[in-house]
Amino acid sequence: MTVVLGAGPITAEELLAIADGEGVALSPAARTRMTVARSVLTSALESGEAVYGLTRRLGAGVGDPVEDQAAFQRQVLRNHRADTGEPVPAPVVRAAMAARLAHLAAGGSGARPEVADALAALLNHDLVPLVRDRGSVGAADLVQNAAVAAVLVGEGAVLREDGTVVPGAEALAAAGLTPLEPEAHEALSLINTNAFALASTAVLGARLDALTDAADLAVACSLEAAGAHRASGDLGPFSAVVHADAGEEGRATSAERVRELLDGSFLADPARERAVQDELSFRCAPQVHGALADTAADLLDAVDGELAVRPENPLVDPESGTITPNGSFAPVGLALDLERARVALAHLGGIAERRIAVLSGLSAPLRAADTAGIPGLLAYTAAADLAALRAAAAPVTLGAAPLSGVEDYATFAWSAAEAGQKASDLLLEILAIEVLHAASLLRGRTEVLGAGTGPVVARLVELIGADLSADELVLSAALVLVS
Known part of the structure; x- marks a missing residue:
């Protein structure tokens, strides 16, 4: 499948498809729109109108005229190549390139169709620029976008799937591609967007959705493990009647998924002895797991919203022929959704860690007999992960500080998205430790397990x-949890 860009706003779902390797194509409507927008910029250039990034320089030099357009384009790209740290994963880089391409296709930047074609060629040849994860403050992901643009112009580097790094010019030549020669304003067009924050948020939203499935599987296994060793494992908190009136879709879906996983389980035997109530870490699982699922859906909706906005500054509008300064590159709503996501991750990590503590207590006889099969201090590892997860839930987007002259506010959206990725890694490890404890308790038991839990155990x-x-x-x- 090829994703056609420019016929309408791209969606987070399409962004994720491109991240996974789908090709892209520019629609005829997009080419027309970009050509008209380019003519608006050309008229301003010819008239000498004062336009940011076109006839005037950037940042602290906003009042200074641009003397040599070709030299200025190269200078802009090289000045913004300040990314450091670890390589950004290839799916996120591909998704970011797709987001930037989709916004270019909307015409708001005034870039030529040739710029979009060059970016599309990188995606279609699966040339993934080497982009490092530090440097963005969320006032557009300037340094990460500059690393992508560097490859377009025959500089920078490409990161191969096997981990080798190839110079950008060499990678372009091997693919039969010619380096782009950016014209007036096009260096700014390539970097002036929060494409990486959008990409990382889309990937994170999909991952959180998968983590809610993993959490439901984990609690289902834990219910059986606890129920095999004591009078517990009540399925009442997961019944449809409990969640029928809930306004949150996630909790009802989580409870239903747990019921399906435990279909046929010994826990449903009406003659089985039960405690009056299990711990809150079991009873409240649908509410906590469901909250993360709802948060994941909100993240993807927020990405859809940002993809429908033309984020360029200044905004070139083909219909009105105007060039307008703005702050649409500041995705504050998205950034706040990312803050909430890390809190939701910490809540789920906390409830899972408490279930581990219950299972660890039940495992004491197995450890004493040296038959548990897993290290007893994995419970400590989960507690350490939870401490890190709670620390990761602290606000990130309030770190804005004056930067350079007129650039005196930033969202830190990319930092918030990256913190979410790290937090999701911690949660997955906690859930893995939970199911290992459950499997240890169920090893060698004769109870009939659920249709979904049995094969996993x-x-x-x-x-x-x-x-x-x-x-x-x-x-x-x-x-095993996410497969």
């Missing part, structure tokens, strides 16, 4: 018996 029991290190065991269990 069997795979986890195999891992427990495979003589793996703690790190290998947890990583393998995490893969």
Whole structure:
């Protein structure tokens, strides 16, 4: 499938498809729109009108005229190549390139169709620029976008799938592509967007959705593990009647998923002895898991909203022929949704860690007999992960500070998205430790497990018996959870 850009706003779903390797094409309407927008900029250039990034320089030099357009384009790109740190994962880079391309297709930047074609060619040849994760303050992801633009002009570097780094010019030549020669204003067009924040948020939203499924699976396994060793594992808190009147879709969906996973389980036996109430970490699982699911949906909706906006500054409007300064590159709503997402992750991590504590207590006889099969201090590892997860929930977007002259506010949206990615890693590790405890308690038992939990527990029991290190065991269990 090829995603056609420019016929209408792209969606987060399409962004994720491109992140996963789908190709792109520019619609005829987009080419026309970009050509008209370009003529608006050309008229301003010819008249000498004072336009940011066109006839006037950038940032602290906003009042200074541009003398040599070709030299200025190269200078802008090189001045903004300040990314440091670890390489941004290829799916996020591809999604960011797609977001920038979609916005270019809307005509708001005034760039030529040739610029969009060059960016599309990188995607279609799967040339992923080497972009490092530090440097953006959320007043557009300038440094990350500059790393992409560097490859377009034959500089920078491409990161191959095998981890090797190839100079940008060499990668373009091998693909039969010619370096782009940016014309007036086009260097700014390539960097002036929060494409990386949008991309990381889309990837995070999809990951959080998968993590809610993993959390539902984990609590289902834990219910059976606890129920096999004591009078507990009540399914009442997951019944449809409890969630029928809830306004949040996520909690009802979570409860339904747990019921499906436990279909046929011994827990449903009406003659089985039950405690009056299980711990809150079991009873409140649908509410907490569902909140993360709702947050994931809101993140993807927020990305859809930002993709429908023309974020360029100044905004070139083909219909009115105007060039207007603005702050649409500041995705404050998206940034606040990202703050909420990390809090939701910490809540789910907290409830899962409490379930681990319950299971760890039930495992004491197994540890005493040296038959648990997993390190007892994995429960401590989960507690350490939770401490880090709670620290990651602290506000990120309030870190804005004066930058350079007129640039005196920033959203730190990229930082918030990256913090969310790291927090999601911590949550997955906690959930992996939870299901390992559950499988340890169910190993060798004769109770009939659920249609969804039984096969998973069997795979986890195999891992427990495979003589793996703690790190290998947890990583393998995490893969079982999300596969």
